[in-house]
Amino acid sequence: MDLRLLGARARNELVxxxxxxxxxxxxxxxxxxxxxxxxxxxxGAAAGRIVEVEAYLGAEDPASHAFRGPxxxxxxxxxxxxxxxxxxxxxxxxxxxxxxQPPGTAGAVxxxxxxPLAGLEMMRARRSVRRVGSAPLRDTELCSxxxxxxxxxxxxxxxxxxxxxxxxxxxxxxxxxxTPQDVRRGPRIGISQSHTTAGEHWRWWEAGNEHVSVRPRR
DNA sequence: CTTTGGATCGTCT
DNA sequence: GACGATCCAAAGG
Numbered sequence: 551m552d553l554r555l556l557g558a559r560a561r562n563e564l565v566x567x568x569x570x571x572x573x574x575x576x577x578x579x580x581x582x583x584x585x586x587x588x589x590x591x592x593x594g595a596a597a598g599r600i601v602e603v604e605a606y607l608g609a610e611d612p613a614s615h616a617f618r619g620p621x622x623x624x625x626x627x628x629x630x631x632x633x634x635x636x637x638x639x640x641x642x643x644x645x646x647x648x649x650x651q652p653p654g655t656a657g658a659v660x661x662x663x664x665x666p667l668a669g670l671e672m673m674r675a676r677r678s679v680r681r682v683g684s685a686p687l688r689d690t691e692l693c694s695x696x697x698x699x700x701x702x703x704x705x706x707x708x709x710x711x712x713x714x715x716x717x718x719x720x721x722x723x724x725x726x727x728x729t730p731q732d733v734r735r736g737p738r739i740g741i742s743q744s745h746t747t748a749g750e751h752w753r754w755w756e757a758g759n760e761h762v763s764v765r766p767r768r
Numbered sequence: 769c770t771t772t773g774g775a776t777c778g779t780c781t
Numbered sequence: 782g783a784c785g786a787t788c789c790a791a792a793g794g
Binding site: 662698741 | 784785786787788789790
Binding site: 618621622623637638639640641642 | 775776777778779
């Protein structure tokens, strides 16, 4: 199957409230090219199909980085729909979001897991850097978590603010690869209880997909 | 299989 | 000075 990158005309698909845009991202392809030149197709790409997402709102969401208004760290969240918001987590990992609300308001969708489609060996190499001597990673361990997929795709601080729909960006979005069959939703992962409200089901994933992150609840 | 604790540092109080 | 939108290895059943 060929890869069809989304262009500026697809921007409207990414505009809206995070609760509306998040499930819409399931099935789409996240692509990271090795070079920053105008690339296309699978060559030189590490790519995966989005199988798990979470919605993060603005002032109404205590768990969101944007809860207390714009800062130097979260400024991309207040930017335009289609931008990639990358943040540094736990002093060790990076996580990435798709911004979905117009400038001035904040809203984004955290990409939590990918089903690897291309560049598997590049992913394995990047993911193994801090694991010298350990057994080779299985495919299901490459992108089954927000920190893992950023490491696998080489996403870091220099990718913060990149336009996912621009031909010059290293990180792009591709057209959905099949419609997710069994989409389920539940509480977000890793949020402290004081920041959550009972009944908030702001995490979506494709049921039965082996690449979805599996983490303990608290 | 599940549970637990350590690593590690930027951000905001 | 405390706390994470996390991950991993080690220990326990």
